[in-house]
Amino acid sequence: MAVLTARELAPQERLDWLRLSRTEGVGPVSFYALLRRFGSAAAAIDALPQLSRPAKPATRRAAEAELAAIAWLGGRAICWGEPAYPPALAAVEDAPPVLTMLGRTELLQAPVVAVVGARNASANGRRLARELAAGLGEAGVVVASGMARGIDAAAHLGALDKGSVAVVAGGADIVYPEENRGLYDALAQQGAVIAELPLGTEPQARHFPRRNRIISGMSLGVVVVEAAAKSGSLITTRFALEQGREVFAVPGSPLDPRCRGCNDLLRNGATLTETAADILTQLGPLLQDRPPVRLRPPRQPRLALAAAAAPPPANGAIGEDDGLGLLVEKLSPTPVAVDELVRQCQMSAASVATLLLELELAGRIERHPGNLVSLR
Amino acid sequence: MAVLTARELAPQERLDWLRLSRTEGVGPVSFYALLRRFGSAAAAIDALPQLSRPAKPATRRAAEAELAAIAWLGGRAICWGEPAYPPALAAVEDAPPVLTMLGRTELLQAPVVAVVGARNASANGRRLARELAAGLGEAGVVVASGMARGIDAAAHLGALDKGSVAVVAGGADIVYPEENRGLYDALAQQGAVIAELPLGTEPQARHFPRRNRIISGMSLGVVVVEAAAKSGSLITTRFALEQGREVFAVPGSPLDPRCRGCNDLLRNGATLTETAADILTQLGPLLQDRPPVRLRPPRQPRLALAAAAAPPPANGAIGEDDGLGLLVEKLSPTPVAVDELVRQCQMSAASVATLLLELELAGRIERHPGNLVSLR
Numbered sequence: 001m002a003v004l005t006a007r008e009l010a011p012q013e014r015l016d017w018l019r020l021s022r023t024e025g026v027g028p029v030s031f032y033a034l035l036r037r038f039g040s041a042a043a044a045i046d047a048l049p050q051l052s053r054p055a056k057p058a059t060r061r062a063a064e065a066e067l068a069a070i071a072w073l074g075g076r077a078i079c080w081g082e083p084a085y086p087p088a089l090a091a092v093e094d095a096p097p098v099l100t101m102l103g104r105t106e107l108l109q110a111p112v113v114a115v116v117g118a119r120n121a122s123a124n125g126r127r128l129a130r131e132l133a134a135g136l137g138e139a140g141v142v143v144a145s146g147m148a149r150g151i152d153a154a155a156h157l158g159a160l161d162k163g164s165v166a167v168v169a170g171g172a173d174i175v176y177p178e179e180n181r182g183l184y185d186a187l188a189q190q191g192a193v194i195a196e197l198p199l200g201t202e203p204q205a206r207h208f209p210r211r212n213r214i215i216s217g218m219s220l221g222v223v224v225v226e227a228a229a230k231s232g233s234l235i236t237t238r239f240a241l242e243q244g245r246e247v248f249a250v251p252g253s254p255l256d257p258r259c260r261g262c263n264d265l266l267r268n269g270a271t272l273t274e275t276a277a278d279i280l281t282q283l284g285p286l287l288q289d290r291p292p293v294r295l296r297p298p299r300q301p302r303l304a305l306a307a308a309a310a311p312p313p314a315n316g317a318i319g320e321d322d323g324l325g326l327l328v329e330k331l332s333p334t335p336v337a338v339d340e341l342v343r344q345c346q347m348s349a350a351s352v353a354t355l356l357l358e359l360e361l362a363g364r365i366e367r368h369p370g371n372l373v374s375l376r
Numbered sequence: 377m378a379v380l381t382a383r384e385l386a387p388q389e390r391l392d393w394l395r396l397s398r399t400e401g402v403g404p405v406s407f408y409a410l411l412r413r414f415g416s417a418a419a420a421i422d423a424l425p426q427l428s429r430p431a432k433p434a435t436r437r438a439a440e441a442e443l444a445a446i447a448w449l450g451g452r453a454i455c456w457g458e459p460a461y462p463p464a465l466a467a468v469e470d471a472p473p474v475l476t477m478l479g480r481t482e483l484l485q486a487p488v489v490a491v492v493g494a495r496n497a498s499a500n501g502r503r504l505a506r507e508l509a510a511g512l513g514e515a516g517v518v519v520a521s522g523m524a525r526g527i528d529a530a531a532h533l534g535a536l537d538k539g540s541v542a543v544v545a546g547g548a549d550i551v552y553p554e555e556n557r558g559l560y561d562a563l564a565q566q567g568a569v570i571a572e573l574p575l576g577t578e579p580q581a582r583h584f585p586r587r588n589r590i591i592s593g594m595s596l597g598v599v600v601v602e603a604a605a606k607s608g609s610l611i612t613t614r615f616a617l618e619q620g621r622e623v624f625a626v627p628g629s630p631l632d633p634r635c636r637g638c639n640d641l642l643r644n645g646a647t648l649t650e651t652a653a654d655i656l657t658q659l660g661p662l663l664q665d666r667p668p669v670r671l672r673p674p675r676q677p678r679l680a681l682a683a684a685a686a687p688p689p690a691n692g693a694i695g696e697d698d699g700l701g702l703l704v705e706k707l708s709p710t711p712v713a714v715d716e717l718v719r720q721c722q723m724s725a726a727s728v729a730t731l732l733l734e735l736e737l738a739g740r741i742e743r744h745p746g747n748l749v750s751l752r
Contacts, residue, residue: 124631251627251639254650255500272643274630
C-alpha cells in the first residue's frame with residue numbers, strides 16, 4: 001500500500017483517484033501498486049495505455065459526473081489516506097481506494113464494532129442484536145453492519161441514535177433489500193451509509209463477500225448474533241481473523257440451526273458474548289488507545305426527503321422518547337404523508353423517521369409509495 | 377487414604393467398615409485417617425472410646441440390620457477398595473467408605489459421564505439431555521445423574537436401556553422427588569441407584585452438595601445442560617474441577633436465565649457441547665485407557681415390586697420396541713394395575729416399567745396409589 005500522509009486531497013487529485021479506481025481491471029491491490037510505481041493517480045492514468053497489459057482509464061467526465069451526483073445526495077467521496085477515511089480500514093491491505101459515504105462523517109472516526117448475523121433471525125436474536133448494539137452505542141462505540149434483514153437491521157436500529165454505519169454491497173444510493181428503505185433513510189440521515197462501488201450499482205451475489213471485508217476491516221471486532229453453518233456472517237469472521245480483528249459470538253441452543261455457526265465460532269475460540277459488557281471488556285485496551293470520540297448529535301437530514309422540508313421543532317417540542325404515543329395517535333389505517341406527521345407532531349423529521357422505523361420493524365406500520373405510511 | 381488391595385472384604389470386615397463409617401463424627405476423611413492409624417476398621421472401632429476426643433462406635437446390631445435390609449432389597453454394600461467400587465470415585469480423597477447400591481453392579485465398572493442440570497428445565501433442555509445421554513449410552517458410556525426433576529430425569533431416561541446410575545442424596549431406598557417414583561423403579565431394576573447415607577435417610581438440603589461430589593467423582597466428566605447462575609449443577613462442576621474431571625456445557629440463549637450458568641462455564645473454559653460426539657471426542661484418550669465394558673442386558677427386577685411377580689415372557693414375547701402400541705391399547709382412563717398390564721401384554725416387567733416411564737414423562741399416563749396407572 002502506498003505510504004501517504006493523512007491529508008485532504010485536492011479536488012483534482014480526488015478526481016484522479018476516482019478515475020483510476022473506477023478503471024476496469026484496477027482493483028484495490030493494483031490501484032496501490034500503480035500509485036507506488038507512478039507516484040500519483042494522475043501519472044498512473046497517463047501510463048495505463050502504455051502498460052504491457054494496457055488499460056483504458058475511466059473518463060474524466062464519468063468521474064466528474066459521479067462526484068457531482070455524490071455531492072447532490074449530500075455525500076462525499078473519501079480517499080484512502082484522507083483524515084476522514086476509517087482508520088482501522090486504512091490498515092487493511094486491500095482497503096477500498098475510494099469510499100462513497102452518506103451521513104455523518106465523524107462516525108467513521110469513532111471506534112467501530114460490527115454486529116452481523118442471520119437474515120432469517122429469530123425474534124430473540126433480533127432482540128439481542130438490538131440490545132448489544134444499544135449497549136455498544138451507550139459506550140461510544142459505533143455499530144457497523146450490512147443493512148440486511150434480520151440481525152443486521154436490528155443492530156442498526158439499536159445503535160441508530162448513537163451511531164450506526166451501514167456498509168452496502170451496491171452503490172450508496174441503492175436500497176437493498178427494498179423492505180429496509182425506512183432503515184436506509186434513517187441511516188443516511190442519522191448514521192452513515194458507505195459503499196465501495198459507484199452510485200447506481202445494483203448489488204450482486206459476488207459483491208457481498210467484498211463488502212463483508214469492509215465491515216470487518218473498519219471494525220475492532222465482529223459480533224455474530226445468529227448464523228447458520230456456512231453462512232455469510234462466517235465469511236465476515238474469516239476476514240476479521242485475517243485482518244487481526246476480535247471475533248465475538250452469541251451462544252444459542254444446539255437445537256436451533258441458526259445458532260450452529262455461532263456455536264462453532266465459540267468452539268474455535270470466539271469470545272462468548274451475552275451482553276455489550278462482554279465485548280467492551282474484551283476490547284478494553286483497544287478502546288483506550290483511541291482518541292476520545294466527539295460525536296455530534298445527528299444533523300438534520302441531508303437527503304432530498306419530503307420530511308427534510310419540515311420546520312425545525314420549536315423549543316419544548318416533544319422528543320423521541322415520549323413522542324411514540326403521539327405519533328401512533330396520528331396514524332390510522334389510511335395512508336398519511338410522513339411530512340404531514342412531522343408537522344402535526346411538532347417533532348423533528350429525524351425523530352419521526354426513527355419512530356416510524358421502530359414501528360415498521362415492529363410490524364405496526366406499512367409504507368406506501370409517495371412517502372406515505374399507515375397503521376397495520 | 378489408606379492403601380488397600382482391590383479385593384472383596386470378608387463379611388466381618390464389611391460389617392466393621394459399615395460400623396466405623398456410620399459412627400457419629402466419623403466422616404470419610406476421619407474414616408481413612410483411623411484406618412491408616414489403627415490398620416483396620418475393627419481396631420479403629422476398639423480404639424474409638426479411648427481417643428482424646430472419644431467417640432461411641434455405631435453398634436454391631438445396627439450395622440447387621442442395615443446389611444440385612446440392603447440384602448433384602450436385592451442391593452449390596454460396596455466398600456472403598458473393593459473391585460465393585462467405582463474406580464474413578466476411588467481416586468477421590470473423600471470418597472464414601474461404604475456405598476449402598478441397588479441394581480446392576482457392572483455399570484459401575486464402565487466409563488461414566490454425568491449429565492446434570494436445572495430442575496425447571498425447558499422442553500428443549502430436557503430433549504437435549506435425553507439425546508446426549510442416549511448418544512453416550514450408544515458409545516458404551518454409563519450416564520450418572522442425581523434423579524432430580526428436569527435435566528436429571530431426562531438424562532437417566534435417555535440412557536436407561538444402555539446404562540444409567542442415579543446417585544441419591546438420601547438413602548438408596550428413598551424416592552425423592554416422589555414424582556420420579558417410576559424412574560426410580562426403572563433405575564433400580566435396569567440401571568443402578570447408589571447412596572452414601574444409610575437406608576431410610578430422608579434427603580436434606582445439606583446432603584445435596586455431598587451427593588454432587590459423588591456424581592462428579594465417579595465420572596470422567598460432567599455435562600451441564602441447563603443451569604441458572606449459582607445453581608446446584610455449578611456446585612457439581614466445582615467438584616469436578618477440583619477432582620480433575622472434564623467439564624462440558626451446552627450453550628444457550630443469553631435471554632434465557634436457565635442458560636446463564638452454562639454460558640458462564642463456557643466463558644471459563646468448559647467444552648462447548650452440542651452432541652454426544654463433542655463429549656466423546658474430548659474424552660477420547662480417557663475412554664481408550666479403560667478396559668472394554670461388558671455390560672450385560674438388564675436383569676429381571678430384584679426389587680419387591682408387584683410387577684416382579686409376573687411370569688417371565690414366553691419365547692417370542694413382544695419386546696420393548698414394538699410394545700408401546702400394545703401397552704397403550706391396554707390402557708384407559710380407568711386405573712389398571714401394572715402387574716395386570718405385564719400379564720396382558722406378555723412383556724417383561726422391566727419392559728413394561730420402561731414403557732410406562734416413557735409415557736409418564738411424556739405426560740400421557742397418570743400414576744395412582746397401589747401401583748395403578750391410567751391414560752390421561
